[in-house]
Amino acid sequence: MTIPPVTSRSLLVAVLAFTAPRMIFAAEPSKPSGPGATAQPAKAAEPAAAAKPAPMTARIEAPLFSPLFARMPIARIDDQVVPLADLQEALASTHGERSAGAATAPDFKVVLQRIIDSRLLIMEAREMGLDELPELKEQLAVFKDVTLRETLQQQVTKDVKPDALEVERVYKESVRRWKVRSLLFQKEEDAAAVKPALAGGKSFVELAKQLVAEKKADGSGEPEVLPPDQILPAVAAALQPLHKGEVTAPLKLQNGFAILYVEDLVYPDDPAKRAEAEAASIDRQGGQILIAFRKELDRKYVKIDEALLRKIDFDAPKPGFAVLVKDKRPIARIAGEAPITVSDLANAVGEKFFHGVEKPQQEKRVDKLKRPRLDGLIYKRVFTKEARVRKLDQSEEYLRAVADQENSLVFGTFVQRVLVPDVSIKxxxxxxxxxGHRDEFTAAPLYRLDQLAFPDMKGAQRAAERLARGTDFKWLKANAEGQLAPAQRALDFEGQLLSAKGLPEDLAGALASAQVGDYRMHQGPRGQGYVVLVVSRTDPQVQxxxxxxxxxxxxxxxxxxxxxxxxxxxxxxxxxxxxxxxxxxxx
CATH class of the missing domain: 1.10.10 (Arc Repressor Mutant, subunit A)
Structure with missing residues (x-):
């Protein structure tokens, strides 16, 4: 279990109190009190019943997530102790992260009670002998082998650092934004003429003004930064290979042909994306290290009988797959370990075919698996062997992981065998x-919408006023100036059947009272203004x-x-x- 280091920031502190015997002292003689009091001879002390030692408490303040205190007992069940590490892990899991801010005082008692309850049930399950069930032991054995190999892989790759150049390249590709100017044409030939005109020396701004003036194109020509997750896939694919100063080929869209000119490339700061790039770099380099490490282990431990491997044909009718499954001839020898036999390989190959090998044999699909399956068997053997050579099976991390898994299996078996049979629902x-919960089973309204999209709310307001005066929506959509090209819209509702739950919350609220033919105004991302028309509506349905x-x-x-x-x-x-x-x- 990995526990975050202690930092100098404000830390949550676990306060623990422990009891110890308190020393008992003999009683002093009584002293005279009050005016004129005289001392009296002390009487001989009479034997008194031995007083029960009162507990003395020691108060300890420890940083909650400090590894130094991970083994500190925080509770006791009979002679079993619950260490602070259990609470650390449970709190981190509950809050989704291992940090000082991940736990709060009000919830730790509830979490600790769950830990104690789980321990009690596990102890009861062991009293019943559930931990001795063969199926449980088999699952635990598989877990041990897998975890041991993973522990070795982690040790081999623990010093891998992200490659700075690779991270920067991958990061930039993931966060890249295109600052573009766009135009929408009705004729493809007019759109296709843009690229030659730019090659002739004209600037895109000048060309855009000319084409709009000549009524060949629509669009404000103003630059806009386009995130890849908010544009149409076809537009994103066309922009992907472009550099600054380049233009797309004509893009066929619903309302015509679009041209996008890349004015600049923008790389916003995104720590999450950078972390992803660093993780990808570590994974790639770690993979290469493990491939080289595997080759080293094969040279160190493995000897394959290549002649026998070539001779075996799992597709051949003779001697037959059933015979090979029982064949104990060694096909790969592992130094100091039992060999991998033809039988082992045949069984590994056969696992691929749940319905038997007869038909796959006829299709010559069985024998081609022998080398990949043998490679897998060798990997398991040599990684497990090397891990034991390095005594990783004795490491605290491994032993704790195994103990946790065994407890989890025992607990789950108790629940399934003891509790589940007695649970019934009428x-x-x-x-x-x-x-009593009809709201949970009521589907949200469904809408089919159309829209007018503008760079700001002023354009949407003007369009709404024209609609209020009786202008036809379709005519306005075809003729209103200043509308955003499809590639520039942050929202696109056209032609889709949408659930109210999938709409922006304020728009869904505005549409709740709208009927077919009604329209509502909506301010979208980046200040864009929309007039949204209800084309069809399906009222809420109860499941x-x-x-x-x-x-x-x-x-x-x-x-x-x-x-x-x-x-x-x-x-x-x-x-x-x-x-x-x-x-x-x-x-």
Missing amino acids: DADLRAYYD PYEEARKDIQKKLFGQALNRAVTDWAAKLRAAHDIETFITRIGN
């Missing part, structure tokens, strides 16, 4: 939940009970199972000696 409960029943049953079953876990844990708490030491979490 149909009346399902029906009652459905009747029938028969369709919703399965989802309701799943939800209520989960709730009932959680209650069963809580009830069992409560009974077990009464039967065990439980003590908690952590008292609070705070800054």
Whole structure:
């Protein structure tokens, strides 16, 4: 388990109190008090019953996520301790990140109670012998091998650093934005003439003004930065290879042919994208290191019987696949380990074909798998062997991972075998939940919309005023000046059947009262103004009970199972000696 280092920033502190015996001192003689009081001879001390030692507490303040205190006990169940590491991991998982700000004081007691409840159920499961079930042991053995190999891979690649040049290249490709000027043409030949005209020395700005004046093109010609996730796929594909000063070929769109001129390339700061680029660089380099490491292990440990491998034909009718599955001849020897046999390889190949090998043999699809499958078997053997040679199976990280997985398997088996059989949901409960939660089963309205799109709300306002005076929407869309070209729109509703849940929240609210033929104004991203027309509308539909029943049953079953876990844990708490030491979490 990786625990973040302690930083100098304000840290959440776990306060733990531990008890210890307090020293007992002999009582002093009574002293006279009051005016004129005289001392009296002390009487001989009479034997007294031995007082029960009172506990002494030690108060410790520790940074909550410090690895130095990971093993500090925070609770005890009989003779088992719950270390702070369990709470660290649970809080980090609950809040989605391992940081000082990931946990807050109010929730740690609930989380700790869940940890203790889980421990109690696991202890009960072990008392029942569930941890000795063969299927559980088999799952754990697989986990051990996989985790051991992964631990070795992590050790081999732990020093890999991102390549700065590679990161910069990948990062720029991912965040690149195009600052473009665009024009929309009705005739493809007019659009196609733009590129030769630019090659002749004209600037795009001058050419755009000329073409708009000649009524050959529409568009403001103003530059706009286009993010790739907010433009049509065809437009993004056309812009992808372009550099500053280049222009696209004519792009066929719904309303004509568009031309986009790249005025500049913009690379905004995006820490998340840079982190992705760094991770990709580490993954690529780590992959190369592992390939080289694998070759080194093969040279160190492996000897393949190439003659036997060539001789074996899993597609041949003789000796037959059933015979080869039992063939114990070694086909690859691993130093110090049992060899990989023809039988091992045949079984690995056969796993690919769930319905048998007869038909795949006829299609000559079986034998071609022998080398890839042998490679996989060798990988598992040599990585597992090298990990044990390095004693990684004795490392604290590995042992904790195995212990956690075993506890998880034991807990899951207890739930499935002991709790689930007693959980039942009546149909009346399902029906009652459905009747009491109709909102959950009511689909949002569906709309088919059309739109007028402008660079700002002033253009949308002017269009709405013309519509209010009786101008036809389609005519206005075909003739209104200043509309955004499709490639420039941040939102595009045309021709799509849209759920109200998928619309911007304020637009969905505005459309709630709109009927077919009504329009609403909407301000979109980057200040763009839209007039949105309702072409068709489907009112909210309630999902029938028969369709919703399965989802309701799943939800209520989960709730009932959680209650069963809580009830069992409560009974077990009464039967065990439980003590908690952590008292609070705070800054």
